Amino acid sequence: MNIYSIMGIMLAGIVVIYAYFYIKRILAFWGVNMTRRSSRVICLCIAAAVAAGCLNVWSITTMIILHILALSVICDLIFMIFRKVYRKQDGRIEKRILSVYRCGLIPVIITAILLAYGFYNMCHVVKTEYHVTTEKKLNDYKIALITDTHYGTIQNPEILKKAVEELNQEGLDMVILGGDIVEEDTSKEKMQEAFQVLGGIKTSYGIYYVYGNHDRQPYTENRTYTDEELTAAIERNHITILKDSYVEISEELILAGREDFLWSYAYGRKSMEEILQGADRDHYIITADHQPAQSEENATQGVDLQVSGHTHAGQIWPVGLLSELTGVLNYGEYQKGDCKVIVSSGFTGWGYPFRTEGHCEYVILKLTGTGH
Template sequence: MVKVLSAAAAGGCIYFAWPAYGWGGVAILHLIAISLFLELVNFIIKKTHGSRRKWETVYKSGILVFVIMALIFTYGYYNMHQIRKTGYRITSSKFQEGETLKIALMSDIHLGVTMQAQDLKNWCKKIQRQDPDIILLAGDIFDENTKREEMEQAAKVLGNMKSTYGVFYVYGNHDSNQYVEKPEYRSEDMRQALKEADIHVLEDEAVLAGDDICVIGRKDAGDKDRKSLKEIMKDVPDDKFYLLMDHQPGDLKENNRQGIDLQLSGHTHAGQIWPTGQLMELMGVNEINYGYRKTGNLQTIVTSGMAGWGYPIRTGGHCEYVMIEVTAP
């Protein structure tokens, strides 16, 4: 009977874990990790204290695994729904004394997972009250879970935000619905909705914002038609403040060589499930997992995003929108 139950449990684990990035897969991976951790704890207790009846009763019952997993998921659910403001103050020699550029950065909302269009509207109002000079949307605002109606509503909400230089958007790897066979809408539909909302969609393009700021928006790094930054910048004016939006935080050395002053990215979620972010950075999958870095004259800020992908759990990092103030040294 025990063997039958064990086989059934194993079969259930395989079934639910098959979509590795879904709820089942995340739960099973946590189950395995916690079980291995408790095995280590049990080994240490036996070696240092010998047999302990109360501990062995609880340990062998298996209940500790599920209690710990429930606590982790409860925290992860709570953490996913807490959005904070993160501020940076940086300097550039291209700014004169008294000049200031206030940037609002939003990324990785993945509309439909934990945030709906009405929630987004409320957050946009909070950000608007901080009087940004420019509003940047660094990709994955939408994804495979976003309904077409939600996408269209959100485009209007984002387009209604007011700033000196406007709202600029770059695609992330999920925006174009490339990971599903039957998407709710096409990439072209999203692009049209954004443009109708007066949002500047940049796809390997450089545009002037005012007299002194050049905003450069890249196609996602996974796009096979993506141009090189050198090609994009061949006709840009000299002596501007070069502000680059690239969804995935890469190519930092090359971007520095091309004279970029500030790069803004998202994508990593700061490691939505701990410790994936740290592992990705350690293995070189992401050049930077989260926060600020200076590479030569290039300053880079990577946001953890306002929400998460796939499931409403975040055990790594936090959710945020970012306000950046650029001033003279």
């Protein structure tokens, strides 16, 4: 039994308790006599069926149920506050609000609206621009950052193809593919298609790729392609893999790429000092790291800019908000010492075909040096 199965069982245990009382209240409102034993048994059976839908924590059913129950809890709290305020003021208002509350439709309606928005949001990709200046000697560069496409899974592949057409109008100097371009649910054919599509982006200095935590399909025993097939598909489309290594893009710009932080114990991960050994620190140094990790280390080693993805900006509210509160670099622009960090929300989401927090994006970085 894996960790996700244990999580599913624990979640189902919590859900069945709350769902029982939630469903009991709704049935009573609609005229079912809940003092009868048969009615309570029926209520318990419905609650058990709802809880069973949560055994797979990554299913859409679980997502819908959790939204409804979470919103129901919020409604409970709001109604408790309301009753304290209006109990002795206007009985008619209290009666109307009580009817709306007990019918149980509010959480369902709000969930439907939220997930409809989330589905729409997942299907629309925006361009996000950052202007980055440096006192180092540096010409102007335009760089695209594309992360977390999870190609061939929850988003229509035509959306990426359209984005590539847009990117080919940008006059790009370079493209950075920030990992999780493909994943466990990507077929071999779709994996090959993903890199063929991305390899079609026109640049002056090339396309560079770093591994994410999903690309090599480490979370499944039923892989659809091998590491060798993945490498071949990437390199066949003239995309350079940066795995704890760096390249001199020009006489003033260096791009380093790091092995994924999460799987460092399996694949190894060099320190930034080791990676940049022999590099000219007077160059402007960009580091691509799938996860926004070890930014402080990068700063101490003279990295000027780190670009990352992985977080999806939370994807499902309030995950991103909670991440920010715990100090995680969740989305946007940060400063760690002398190193600027830009975290993309990703081209799509993961697991669920909904995004109720953040947006889908590709990033355009405009670099300008002031030290000419």
